[in-house]
């Protein structure tokens with residue numbers, strides 16, 4: 001059974017905070033939940049399904065359903081890092097299509113800024129994780145695992161630091177119009193390549209921001225969406241995949257998007273030229289370049305050229321991306337960018353993005369997430385959405 | 389620019405059942421790897437069931453300890469000293485996560501030949517394989 005057109009995204013909400021010193025993690029989840037249901041014109045009493053990932057406290061659904069006083073008949077806590085929420089949206093659509101629920105709430109929240117968590121922290125050895133004894137001693141942190149993929153991409157395809165920098169530059173052009181963005185200053189290629197080197201070849205400005213806050217989305221059955229006063233945005237295709245080091249057959253030149261993307265495009269029945277706007281997971285600049293290749297927006301190896309010279313800037317380039325400023329400049333709550341990717345795509349489809357970055361006649365949009373590590377194991381999720 | 393190798397505090401791994409032969413080998417200066425008698429391929433990290441063909445007919449074999457740098461990142465802002473995280477493809481086939489040591493880290497190139505060496509962790513009885521220029 002296809003999920004095409006079986007579920008609508010009726011509510012979205014991005015928390016305006018970027019540093020939440022005085023709010024608990026559970027409180028942030030509840031605040032974004034309330035924001036999303038109110039955006040749809042519904043209330044938390046209408047919610048009959050709940051989805052969350054590893055950022056939720058305790059045993060996820062058990063703690064949060066109790067904390068928020070929800071009454072649900074369906075829940076799911078799939079956790080594959082920052083891509084989890086796009087997978088939740090797809091799973092919610094499946095559950096709605098099967099009649100298991102009608103109003104599904106998905107939340108993400110976190111306080112990494114207040115708690116001092118970032119992408120340069122050494123990982124703690126967790127018992128029973130089979131790969132940990134063979135990886136932990138070598139100082140794997142988030143940024144250097146992505147750096148390994150970037151370095152190999154440069155070696156195989158001649159990608160340059162200047163090309164990667166254009167991803168940040170484009171995001172910064174969008175972020176200047178977002179009053180909530182963590183970084184609002186327009187950046188140049190020189191600004192990016194002259195920022196401090198964190199893990200060769202990734203500079204500080206090749207990395208996303210570390211922010212507190214969160215976001216939520218509300219997926220509903222078609223008859224409920226049509227009873228509400230919001231523009232109609234439906235999910236028409238979704239794909240998910242995982243990729244790892246393959247028992248030692250390591251190939252860092254592609255990501256799981258090479259699998260999840262074609263599944264989503266096939267289900268949606270649309271072409272790349274139909275996509276008017278794309279939310280592309282931007283944990284690091286290299287993440288965007290590789291995902292654009294793997295999703296088929298350009299040939300493998302040509303992602304560097306594709307993003308250069310402003311081609312991701314709304315109103316300027318051929319594929320407007322991350323018009324809220326993305327994880328690069330706006331927000332990457334709890335070091336997980338999945339939900340904000342869906343939220344900005346929905347704003348674009350509704351025509352509710354900032355007028356300076358709103359894409360004209362934006363009827364079909366894509367959102368893609370990569371969670372975990374491009375250099376070792378990651379989850380990939382692609383969503384294609386359409387305004388009705 | 390030069391970034392000389394410096395010793396780094398390496399956390400001793402927490403072993404799971406079945407990991408001992410690899411680390412006992414390392415303590416004796418041997419790089420141990422896992423070979424599948426059914427599909428005739430090596431894999432890394434080692435496990436009882438071959439991830440390529442799912443056979444449990446696997447055995448430990450000592451690797452030659454030579455290989456080629458697949459990718460490398462000199463990590464400059466994740467601890468007190470810079471270090472080179474790398475993937476090295478062993479001559480036997482599999483590619484493993486490791487560090488490149490005992491050289492100017494800025495000179496390490498993808499495609500460079502390297503050979504194994506062993507560095508102590510914060511438990512001095514536990515050593516882990518790393519690689520240096522061949």
Ligand SMILES: [Zn+2]
Pocket residue numbers: 424425426427428429438439440441442443
């Ligand atoms: Zn086998």
